[in-house]
Amino acid sequence: MHEEIIEPETGNTPAEWRPRIVAFFCNWCTYTAADLAGVSRMKYAPNTRIIRVMCSGRIDPQFVLNAFELGADGVLIGGCHPGDCHYAEGNYKMLRRYYLLQRMLTDMGIDEKRFRLEWISAAEGEKVKRVINEMVDELTALGPLDMPKQFADWDREMGMLEAGVKEKGLIEVEVEHA
Numbered sequence: 001m002h003e004e005i006i007e008p009e010t011g012n013t014p015a016e017w018r019p020r021i022v023a024f025f026c027n028w029c030t031y032t033a034a035d036l037a038g039v040s041r042m043k044y045a046p047n048t049r050i051i052r053v054m055c056s057g058r059i060d061p062q063f064v065l066n067a068f069e070l071g072a073d074g075v076l077i078g079g080c081h082p083g084d085c086h087y088a089e090g091n092y093k094m095l096r097r098y099y100l101l102q103r104m105l106t107d108m109g110i111d112e113k114r115f116r117l118e119w120i121s122a123a124e125g126e127k128v129k130r131v132i133n134e135m136v137d138e139l140t141a142l143g144p145l146d147m148p149k150q151f152a153d154w155d156r157e158m159g160m161l162e163a164g165v166k167e168k169g170l171i172e173v174e175v176e177h178a
Contacts, residue, residue: 019073019139021048021132024063026056028086029122030078036125044129045136048076056080056117057090061101064115068105073145074114074135078128081119091119113138114145 025031031052037044053059056079067075077098079091098117105115116135120127 017144018045018047019136019142019144020071021074021076021135021139022067022072023048023050023076023078023132024053024056024059025050025078026080026091027052027054029080029084030056030118030120030128032122033078033120033124033128036122037128040125042125042129044132047136048132055085055087055090057085057087057093059094059097061097061104064101064105068110068114068145068147069151071146071148073142074116074139076131076135077117078120078131079117081121084121109150110145111142113142 023034025034031050034050056077059077064075064077077094079094080086082091082095085091094117098115102112102115106112113135116131118127118131120131
C-alpha cells in the first residue's frame with residue numbers, strides 16, 4: 001500500500017506544494033494596486049501574504065532575511081515608480097538595499113529569482129496580478145527553499161567542525177552558538 005507523505009508545516013503532499021511568498025508593498029502605490037486588482041476581481045495566485053509598509057524605503061533588510069528564515073520561498077517588494085515616491089527618495093533607498101540584499105542572498109545560496117523588486121503604481125492592478133503569477137511560476141519551477149531545514153543542516157555541520165577542531169586540540173575556548 002502506498003503511504004502518502006505529508007509536509008508537517010503545510011499539511012500538503014509534495015505533489016500539491018505551493019510556494020509561500022511574502023510581499024512587502026508600499027502603502028501609496030503597490031498596496032493600492034493590489035487592492036485594485038482585488039476589487040476588479042483579477043485572478044492571481046493566493047499564496048502571497050502581503051505586508052503593507054508606508055514606503056518601500058522603510059523595509060529593513062532584516063525583514064527580508066527573517067521572511068526567508070521563517071520559511072518563505074520568495075520575497076517580493078513593491079514600491080512607487082522612481083520619481084513618484086510619496087516620501088521623495090524612499091524607492092531609491094530601497095533600490096540600493098535591494099542590490100545589497102541580492103548579493104548577500106546569492107552568497108547564501110539563495111537563487112536570485114526568489115527575491116524580486118517591482119515598481120507598481122496605484123493604477124497598475126494588472127501588473128500586480130502578472131508579477132505575482134510570474135513569481136509563483138518561477139518558484140514552483142525552483143521548488144521549496146526550506147531555509148529552516150538549511151539552518152538546521154548548517155548548525156549540524158558547524159557542530160561537527162567544532163568537534164573536529166576540539167579533538168585536534170586546535171582550540172581550547174568553548175564556542176557558544178546563538
